Amino acid sequence: MKKSSFSASLECARRLVEAGCPLDYLEDLPHRSLRRIYVESLEGYATSRLIDLGDGSVRYILAFRLGTDLAGGATVTDWSISVPWDHHVTWDMDPREIVPKADWPSYSDLFDSRLLSILNGRGRVYAGRPVAGLVCGQAYFQCVPEPVINSPIRLAEVKLSSGAGCTITSRIELRLERRLMRRPTQATRQGRLFENPDPVCETVPGKQCVSSAVDSEQPPALTEDKLRSEVIEERTPSS
Secondary structure (H helix, E strand, C coil): CCCCCCCCCHHHHHHHHHCCCCCHHHHHCCCCCCCCCEEEECCCCCCCEEEECCCCEEEEEEEEEEECCCCCCECCCEEEEECCCCCCCEEEECHHHHCCHHHHHHHHHHCCCCHHHHHCCCCCEECCECEEEEEEEEEECCCCCHHHHHCCCCEEEEEEECCCCCEEEEEEECEEEECCCCCCCCCCCCCCCCCCCCEEEECCCCCCCEEEECCCCCCCCCCHHHHHHHHHHHHCCCC
16 A cells, blocks of 8 residues: 655755755655746736826836745846837836835835845845845836737736746736826916006106006006106296
């Protein structure tokens, strides 16, 4: 009678074998090849999104975890992200600049993740300790094509290299959102254009500047010669 398999953890058993401890029952454990590196999409509120702002720019939010089955860990030597609708996307952007502020509570735990550092070769990922984070980008002077809008599934392709000729390709589904950014508005003048004209300063000899409104119905302002003639007439005694 064949003995049943031990209920040991597959991950723990593989770590023991890699450390040099032979296990007789390893053949009885569910078989799965060790993944040098892998990508898994995040689920829940912090999902991957494609945001069309409607002003000629498109934002990308890729939320995923990066992991490995190797006990010694793994590094990333090269990475790239592409979308099938030929957008030229600027990646490596700060998530705080891409994620709408109204959605920060759902993503705030991922803002300071080590994911980008590991992708850029400045760190390692270890077995049993996957690193979750965001990769954000923006496509300027672009819009989401109509076929993509009408498609039920929109996928971004993540390609990673981990040395020794190991390259993987993972596809991440994007949830489409269309948002119209409000443009700043200027205060408009109330009433008709010439209903409340701005005050102007009229200069009268011997008097201070007097502010008055310019009105097309008012008589024209007196000139200096006319003022002098009126003063002379007032001083001349009547006959």
